[in-house]
Amino acid sequence: MHFQTHHRSSKCPARTGLLTLPHGPVATPAFMPVGTRAAVKAMTMPEIESLGFEMVLSNTYHLFLRPGDEIIRNLGGLHKFMNWNRPILTDSGGYQVFSLADLRRLTEEGVEFASPIDGARHFISPEKAIEIQQNLGADIIMAFDECTPYPCEIEQARKSMELTLRWADRSRNAWTRREDQSLFGIVQGSVYPELRAECARRLVDMDLPGYAIGGLSVGEPKDLMYLGLEAAIAELPVDKPRYAMGVGTPLDFLESVRRGVDLFDCVMPTRVARNGRAYVRGGQRNIRNARYKTDPRPLDETCPCETCRNYSRAYLRHVNQIGEILAARLLTLHNLHFFQQCILDIRKAVETDSLDELDTRWKQEAQEFDRESETES
Amino acid sequence: MHFQTHHRSSKCPARTGLLTLPHGPVATPAFMPVGTRAAVKAMTMPEIESLGFEMVLSNTYHLFLRPGDEIIRNLGGLHKFMNWNRPILTDSGGYQVFSLADLRRLTEEGVEFASPIDGARHFISPEKAIEIQQNLGADIIMAFDECTPYPCEIEQARKSMELTLRWADRSRNAWTRREDQSLFGIVQGSVYPELRAECARRLVDMDLPGYAIGGLSVGEPKDLMYLGLEAAIAELPVDKPRYAMGVGTPLDFLESVRRGVDLFDCVMPTRVARNGRAYVRGGQRNIRNARYKTDPRPLDETCPCETCRNYSRAYLRHVNQIGEILAARLLTLHNLHFFQQCILDIRKAVETDSLDELDTRWKQEAQEFDRESETES
Numbered sequence: 001m002h003f004q005t006h007h008r009s010s011k012c013p014a015r016t017g018l019l020t021l022p023h024g025p026v027a028t029p030a031f032m033p034v035g036t037r038a039a040v041k042a043m044t045m046p047e048i049e050s051l052g053f054e055m056v057l058s059n060t061y062h063l064f065l066r067p068g069d070e071i072i073r074n075l076g077g078l079h080k081f082m083n084w085n086r087p088i089l090t091d092s093g094g095y096q097v098f099s100l101a102d103l104r105r106l107t108e109e110g111v112e113f114a115s116p117i118d119g120a121r122h123f124i125s126p127e128k129a130i131e132i133q134q135n136l137g138a139d140i141i142m143a144f145d146e147c148t149p150y151p152c153e154i155e156q157a158r159k160s161m162e163l164t165l166r167w168a169d170r171s172r173n174a175w176t177r178r179e180d181q182s183l184f185g186i187v188q189g190s191v192y193p194e195l196r197a198e199c200a201r202r203l204v205d206m207d208l209p210g211y212a213i214g215g216l217s218v219g220e221p222k223d224l225m226y227l228g229l230e231a232a233i234a235e236l237p238v239d240k241p242r243y244a245m246g247v248g249t250p251l252d253f254l255e256s257v258r259r260g261v262d263l264f265d266c267v268m269p270t271r272v273a274r275n276g277r278a279y280v281r282g283g284q285r286n287i288r289n290a291r292y293k294t295d296p297r298p299l300d301e302t303c304p305c306e307t308c309r310n311y312s313r314a315y316l317r318h319v320n321q322i323g324e325i326l327a328a329r330l331l332t333l334h335n336l337h338f339f340q341q342c343i344l345d346i347r348k349a350v351e352t353d354s355l356d357e358l359d360t361r362w363k364q365e366a367q368e369f370d371r372e373s374e375t376e377s
Numbered sequence: 378m379h380f381q382t383h384h385r386s387s388k389c390p391a392r393t394g395l396l397t398l399p400h401g402p403v404a405t406p407a408f409m410p411v412g413t414r415a416a417v418k419a420m421t422m423p424e425i426e427s428l429g430f431e432m433v434l435s436n437t438y439h440l441f442l443r444p445g446d447e448i449i450r451n452l453g454g455l456h457k458f459m460n461w462n463r464p465i466l467t468d469s470g471g472y473q474v475f476s477l478a479d480l481r482r483l484t485e486e487g488v489e490f491a492s493p494i495d496g497a498r499h500f501i502s503p504e505k506a507i508e509i510q511q512n513l514g515a516d517i518i519m520a521f522d523e524c525t526p527y528p529c530e531i532e533q534a535r536k537s538m539e540l541t542l543r544w545a546d547r548s549r550n551a552w553t554r555r556e557d558q559s560l561f562g563i564v565q566g567s568v569y570p571e572l573r574a575e576c577a578r579r580l581v582d583m584d585l586p587g588y589a590i591g592g593l594s595v596g597e598p599k600d601l602m603y604l605g606l607e608a609a610i611a612e613l614p615v616d617k618p619r620y621a622m623g624v625g626t627p628l629d630f631l632e633s634v635r636r637g638v639d640l641f642d643c644v645m646p647t648r649v650a651r652n653g654r655a656y657v658r659g660g661q662r663n664i665r666n667a668r669y670k671t672d673p674r675p676l677d678e679t680c681p682c683e684t685c686r687n688y689s690r691a692y693l694r695h696v697n698q699i700g701e702i703l704a705a706r707l708l709t710l711h712n713l714h715f716f717q718q719c720i721l722d723i724r725k726a727v728e729t730d731s732l733d734e735l736d737t738r739w740k741q742e743a744q745e746f747d748r749e750s751e752t753e754s
Contacts, residue, residue: 310460
């Protein structure tokens with residue numbers, strides 16, 4: 001892995017860069033669509049490629065349970081399995097074990113849990129998480145961590161952070177496929193800037209290829225999220241990539257890039273699409289709204305995506321209402337295009353030192369959207 | 378509308394031809410994918426186009442109920458609404474009114490029924506069916522008919538056929554958009570060849586642009602279906618297109634083309650795909666079968682479709698098992714590609730007078746597939 005920063009803002013820690021991985025380059029800042037179970041919901045990978053995405057995320061926990069990492073390894077690895085020859089990042093399974101698994105038992109060694117699919121008992125340790133990820137073969141793999149919920153007392157957050165640091169060290173020791181997989185450590189520490197800073201410092205001592213900030217967007221107020229992010233990034237080396245896990249909305253991207261983040265992932269653009277919601281400049285449209293029943297306009301009149309070029313709001317409402325798969329496809333495609341466009345706008349704003357102007361423009365668009373919605377409804 | 382036959386078999390009534398419609402040409406024999414509610418399930422229309430289909434079918438009954446034919450007309454018609462600029466055929470709603478609607482009341486005038494969506498009372502007469510289809514704007518529209526169930530006594534079948542003939546005449550009188558829509562009559566008569574022949578003769582007296590054979594594939598034995606088809610086609614003019622409604626499987630296409638049919642539609646390739654079933658040479662694979670769990674081969678090793686070029690059986694089984702939309706997409710794409718390939722094989726066999734050889738080959742493939750399945754399971 002090679003990471004080169006291109007342009008650094010004169011006003012803030014924002015930067016553009018190029019991450020070069022075994023399966024190709026990733027221009028940063030970058031948004032990774034989420035392909036939880038080796039598929040980006042409603043999409044094919046050629047569609048993801050033609051939308052301009054250069055890296056996707058896939059979930060270790062889900063693939064471990066089904067179809068199993070050894071099956072994927074024997075079929076030639078995750079890239080071949082899912083028909084995607086660009087970079088992949090796999091998470092470590094930590095977050096999912098703590099949010100989705102049943103009958104969890106946490107020890108120093110790792111986490112024992114029951115599969116929600118069939119109740120079978122499983123055990124994931126840092127060593128096991130790395131073994132699974134080495135079987136999957138992603139370009140970037142993540143250390144196994146404990147993700148603390150919000151709210152969380154500082155004593156608990158410190159205890160958990162210490163465990164995450166010991167697990168990061170064990171993850172690093174288990175990591176053998178160093179020639180074509182890069183291990184990122186995960187900064188935890190809840191909403192406590194002093195813990196975030198300490199965790200970051202101690203991870204940097206492990207000299208890993210990259211660093212993620214985890215445990216964000218778990219229900220904490222935005223200002224606390226950004227304080228934690230700032231405290232962590234202040235300790236991270238400028239020449240290594242930084243990834244804000246599970247973040248977020250376009251405005252979150254902008255605020256995070258301002259603080260020096262390079263990589264993002266979020267299920268929102270794909271998830272809300274399946275519920276009939278479309279991101280447009282300034283807000284979201286719920287295509288189920290009766291006002292769209294006869295509306296001949298595209299979702300967003302300024303959007304050049306395939307959905308907006310070819311389908312009316314009335315048609316999108318119709319296919320959503322009758323439960324056609326096409327509704328999920330067309331809205332997902334639009335939402336992912338919208339997210340990619342936001343990232344491109346941010347990249348350009350970093351390069352022209354105009355993040356403030358972009359911020360102002362987006363906030364104006366939000367006001368206009370709200371006014372329009374009030375007029376229409 | 379213009380219909381030109383190209384090659385006529387020396388051995389049987391089979392022929393190839395070209396149907397020229399306001400939205401373009403349709404080489405025949407042709408299979409029309411079914412876009413019931415202005416969408417071919419799991420697909421986009423550009424995908425249908427790139428699979429080589431030149432005409433699709435859409436359902437009057439469904440579109441009348443939702444979103445409503447006037448909404449579609451005001452949005453510029455069905456072609457624009459669904460993003461398909463090639464020919465469309467709409468059925469008349471007769472079949473659906475008799476198979477899907479609640480609380481039906483049949484009179485000489487038409488059919489009153491309750492919408493299964495909201496219970497609202499509706500009335501469709503021949504005049505109303507034509508009005509709806511004129512609002513939708515398909516290239517080919519169908520006369521309103523009564524579709525008799527199977528089994529059906531001959532007295533009932535005759536009574537129903539007489540009603541269908543009176544409704545055909547009323548449909549023709551209501552049909553005003555003659556410059557860009559062609560009306561097809563529908564031959565009924567259940568499994569009684571003498572009724573089929575009489576119905577065909579009396580429809581031909583109405584001098585319509587084309588003729589369909591309806592009430593097939595409703596549960597009757599195949600040999601009776603083909604006797605009815607033969608009796609009808611013997612009375613139909615050779616220079617007008619013939620459409621076997623709701624037929625069928627690839628072997629049905631072959632048998633029907635031998636008897637002089639030009640057009641087909643069927644929901645099977647799209648419907649079974651959503652249940653995990655793939656058509657392959659000689660049979661169907663159920664991708665849910667545990668034997669595919671680690672199978673690196675494509676669905677069909679001889680198939681050049683996108684699904685077979687890019688995905689293993691193991692992956693298709695995985696995405697089906699976890700309920701991903703992608704499973705429905707990839708299997709539907711493969712099945713439609715398979716149906717189109719069968720039609721192309723048939724067209725070529727008509728042109729080279731080798732339908733018997735094609736029949737023999739397909740039957741051999743079916744035997745081989747059965748043997749292979751027995752060996753594997």
